[in-house]
Amino acid sequence: MQWGFPENVSTFGGEIDSIFALILYVTAAMFVIVEVALIYFLIRYRHREGAKAEYIHGHRRAEVIWTVVPFLLLALLAFRSTKTWLGLKSPDRFPRDALELRIHAKQFEWNVTYPGPDGRLDTPDDFVRRNQLHLPVDRAVRVTMTSEDVIHSFFLPQFRVKQDVVPGMETQVWFQATRTGEFVLGCAELCGLGHYHMRGSVTVHTAEDFERWQRQEAAASS
Amino acid sequence: MSQSATMAMPAGRTMPGMGVYNLKLGMWVFLLSEVMFFTGLIGAYIILRFAHPDAYTDPGTVLNVPLTAFNTFVLICSSVTMVKAFAAIEAGDQRGLRLWLLATVALGAFFLSVQGIEYFKLASEGFVPIASLYAAEGAPLYGATFYTLTGFHGAHVTIGVLCMSFTSFKAFRGAYTQADHGGVEIMGLYWHFVDLVWIILFTIVYLI
Amino acid sequence: MTTVAAVQHTAHALHHDDRSFIRKYIFSTDHKIIGIQFLFMSLLFLIIGGLLAMLIRWQLGWPGQPLPGGAALGETRMPGGVMLPEFYNSLVTMHGTLMIFFAIMPLLVGVFANYLIPLQVGAPDMAFPRLNMLSFWTAVPAGLLMVAGFFVAGGHAGAGWTSYPPLSAVPEYSGVYNGQVFWTLSIIILGFSSLMGSVNYITTVINMRAPGMTWFRLPLPTWALFITSILILLAIPILTGALILLLFDQVLGTGFYLPERGGQPLLWQHLFWFFGHPEVYILILPAFGFVSEIISNGARKPLFGYHAMVIAIASIAFLGWIVWGHHMFQSGMNPMLGATFMSTTMVIAIPTAVKVFNWLGTLWRGDIHFHAPMLYAIGFVAMFVIGGFSGVFLASTPVDIFLHDTYFVVAHIHYVLFGGSLFAIFGAITYWFPKMFGRMMNETVGKIHFALTFIFFNLTFFPMHQLGDAGMMRRIYDYTGYAHLAGLRPLNEFISVSAYLLFATQLLFAGNFLWSLLRGKKAEPNPWRANSLEWAAPSPPPHGNFAETPTVYRGPYEYSAPDADEDYLPQDRPPVQRPAPAPEPIPAGG
């Protein structure tokens, strides 16, 4: 069994993993402080015959310290997270020349519409593949998603991508693969009986391979 | 002394604490939860309307604004008669109390009747909450939100009218005195609240 | 004056308690009996919720294997002992629902707000005893309805405890018919029960305090329950409203949440979480109160930073209203809004930090007695912080992209709700058991139960963080079909075995509870040498509670005061006459 996160294959995944690590350091430090203090006090101040507790009601300065220090740490985490988040999610920060794909989710399948050889959606050479997500490496992909029935969630663990797909609404994500290979597409939102098998495969090709694949598939569908 | 009488503290008895007797404080607390209930429904209405502006028509095209404006006036009047009833018993005027309470019951019932007639008319024009039967202008969401908001208010008025009838019945039995009339007071609180909610609902459902 | 009324009243009650059996134990208006009724009901639901979890763990530990004897559950659930996905979905939904709405919430509030508030403020009963009785008897049909849902055709609700529409509203999508309607109705009814309760608790705390019981002399459980009641009062109506709209969508054919009928699925999520986040604090604030009480008692030391503790609870309660969006980061909500919700969510960790450090401060230089309730309270502090820390990961929007709807969230839930709330409940039951039943629970069994629970709890739930990191989705019936999850079989098996040991350990608690009820050592009025008013009444207190309305002279945590002879100083003990004039008791009304 492998510990930690699955291998990261997207351009921004490393940044997400590093924020995870940052939070891990901060909380681990806090964890050690709290648990060590707890255990130390329990041993040091355990009841002894004839001992009496000290009659103290509080300490103003201590209250200020343990309000301000967590505040600063959390402000740091919030600041760091906001930067990455808006960079990823703001519509105006989406990459320009991305490959456009469309996904229509329904119980319990992912229908991916590819632009075909001409590289544009809504043209006659478009074609649809069920549960197969193919993309080129090193090129941003932008997916526009809709749902037929209930809420699903488009989950690419190795890309650090998750986005709910909501009926009556369009949602978008983008990502960019850093290496070729086979990866996993899953559904992360409970969507009914078949939620557990609503999965697909993700194949990352080289740019040329992807072109070839698109041409071949478009020909096969027409 | 019966146990619940002691513990529920009869009206008019001030406890340590807020300087308000339990029943009145309890009514205030309860009304806070009612405020949240209507806040939730109104919030839902606002979200839906912003998300689907086309589902709603201009004010006055589907709903009958003049009729409801008149009905709103009726409900406001009933708040005035409620105040009169309370003022009467504060002054020890039993006859005034009974008369004004009856007037309030009557106005409340009148409001409900007008609303019933309005519902009937709207429904016959295809303005219904059920999506598959909707046949009026706008979209089914309009009907669903309209009936939910006004319907829950109407249910509150109905409960109010029933309780108010009971209060009146007790008033005729002489249950309230100048010194002890908490029942009238908390009835009034509820009634004014329901009235206030209506003014808000009328504004956002009919006028905007 | 109340004092007079109350004295007359109690005297009356003490001398001739001639109520019939039914009035005394079944349709009782006595807050103590009602609290105990809630206790039995919610423990029953705790057991049922636990059993459902055992079934869940079977499927996850040994996916697709027939459960020995499982076929007894029927063809529509486990044909041949192999679980069906639809039954799995119902199990998860009902496990979450029963635990949150029917076990933990009534345990914390229904039981202890009822039992403790009048005793701790020095009142003979609640402000509205009959309303209180009605509150319990409204919860019962809600519970029956919820259980009945298991037996309707189509199976029980299966859309998760969060019941997101369209799945929860359209039978064609979920395959669940009346089960989902039963679920909705039951929670609506339960909401009325909670509302009646909170109107009572709030009025009682404000109006029925004994002379001298100023606001800042209230024990922390009462403070926490008071603030929790305000949260309930304001949050439940939002849920009720949302549920009514859901019910209309389910049965009337409206379309509030259904795009095909012109509605908005995200509306439900906003309404549900606007209620739901305050709800999770409803599930922890009372626990904070109990733990504060027990730690101060066990350490024989005044609670560190009493005012800071009260302010922290109030701030958490307030901030809890503006963080709901953190459950919806990946829902398609505007990313700017997401960033805002992240900031408010991070801020809420600060008052929580204040609480944690003040508990540590209370232990510092104390004289720590490790009685069983104290162990649970210490376990609470140690475990709750882990749940809090995992919350910080989830609060970070970019990290939540990956962790949302994975087992990391499941780990978070159980660290805060089991490591937090349930540990505090174990502590509170053990601590107030002598007051409730006049007998002590067995200390040794309590300590063994604590130790084993502590171990197996961590063995069960800590590895779930790793499942989440590996990308295992929650609410998933069979993960073995996923390439990246197939390797998680052994870890899941380990978790399941630990979960069974954890459940088995709970039998110790159940046994101790039942045995002590009948055979436990007789309790004195004040076995823990504690200060608050409930210990001034006999164990168990009679109908009407106090022989004489107590007068309060000081705060509730005056342990180890230098000029007192013992290491505790009850709130109602009159000050000893010293050369200097004794301070006047502060009249009620502060």
Ligand code: HEA
């Ligand atoms: C008792 C219940 C309880 C409590 C108290 C909390 C407390 C917190 N919760 Fe949790 N939460 C739940 C119950 C609870 N939660 C449940 C049931 C769900 C799942 C719902 C579902 O089914 O989808 C959930 C889900 C949930 C999510 C959504 C996850 C997702 O679906 O993607 C998030 C995201 O922000 C979150 C965050 C937090 C935070 C930040 C806190 C904070 O309040 C924690 C603060 C505490 C600490 C941080 C520890 C102590 C502090 C210190 C020692 C100081 C120093 C600390 C630092 C500097 C870091 N919770």
Ligand code: HEA
């Ligand atoms: C307080 C709340 C609480 C508690 C205590 C538990 C306890 C347990 N939970 Fe769960 N859980 C939730 C709240 C809780 N849970 C919620 C809200 C969800 C999300 C649901 C959703 O997704 O919709 C969830 C989901 C959840 C999942 C995820 C399922 C999925 O997503 O597919 C799993 C999986 O392992 C799980 C396991 C367990 C286990 C093994 C226990 C064990 O700890 C159980 C051990 C047994 C007991 C605690 C009972 C003991 C009984 C007593 C002590 C009574 C004593 C009796 C007398 C005195 C008479 N829970």
Ligand code: CUA
């Ligand atoms: Cu689609 Cu889960």
Ligand SMILES: [Cu+2]
């Ligand atoms: Cu939350």
